Amino acid sequence: MANLLITGGAGFIGSHTCLVLLEAGHQLIVIDNFINSSPESLKRVEKLAGTQNHLTLIKGDICIESDVERAFAVAHTSNALSYSSIDAVIHFAGLKSVSESRIHPLYYWDVNVNGSHTLLKVMAAHGCRTIVFSSSATIYGYPRQTPTPEDASIAPINPYGHTKATVEQLLADLAGSESGWRIARLRYFNPVGAHPSGLIGEDPRGIPNNLFPLITQVAAGRRSHLKIFGRDWPTSDGTGIRDYIHVMDLAEGHYTTLKVLLDEKPQMLTLNLGSGVGISVLEMISTFETTCNQKVPYQFTARRFGDAPKTIADASLAQARLGWATKRDLIEICRDGWAWQQANPYGYDS
């Protein structure tokens, strides 16, 4: 059992990972400012895990040093819980919209880069040197090679990607400067789906940026139709190809990564987490329609600036280093994501 600080733990990937970690018997402190989430997600996580007093929630901002200090102080002072110090941090907190990052680069650099810097400073001051960081396949930009391996060139094409690449560099500098750091930089491809209970899932504020929540919202009648950006990409059916990963597979990937980091000697791991399978927009729509027996009306529009035609993970290194690979297929992604949408038509505020 470890004492873990989870930043951004109320969010989409964070909440599913908290569930896996609670089920494995860990003690959690979550810090989140709820800018893109609701505390309700964590109430449901505790319900699903069947645990009480194993998760302490702190409303706080990772950019504010005293808020992060508060999380470490809870670990030292809580009587109710058996925390003593924080063994490791899983760092999800951040902003993730590519389009918003183009409009508000200062905001993105502040939260994603300064927030990570503040967190790392407080960690170092408390002698906590184990961190799993949420990076993104976005840092590969327009990948020259697909499936893309971890040693492909890092060439982000938007401010969001720049912030992720910068934090990756900061972590590499830390690993190189001082022994004892245990670091994982996990590059996620396209996380989708939901826990099969339908109790927790993705609850984007405003108009979703990604395909899958748009599909479920159109199927549910929240939106009239789906816009497909481009039908002339150099792919088999002319629509963009992505590597979709079930969020529960991703959550389990974090659990396995943490175990390897804590069990092995200090090191820095850099791993793609994806399925290794490319799915086109039209394939995703037709699998969703067949699996969920729902129509998803769509219209083609022009290509969107900054989209790559094809992104697929080479996930063989994660398999070799962690013994981890995705277990859930596209049908489970559609079924679980639709169950969440149906049970929570307006997310946690339903």
Ligand SMILES: NC(=O)c1ccc[n+]([C@@H]2O[C@H](COP(=O)([O-])OP(=O)(O)OC[C@H]3O[C@@H](n4cnc5c(N)ncnc54)[C@H](O)[C@@H]3O)[C@@H](O)[C@H]2O)c1
């Ligand atoms: N979902 C994706 O498609 C995807 C892909 C690649 C990487 N990532 C990265 O994974 C991480 C988690 O993504 P997600 O999909 O769960 O996003 P999310 O928005 O659902 O979760 C992020 C959480 O961080 C919190 N947060 C944001 N700013 C904060 C701050 N300053 N202080 C404290 N909490 C703050 C939000 O309230 C939210 O609960 C992010 O860092 C994201 O960039 C996501």
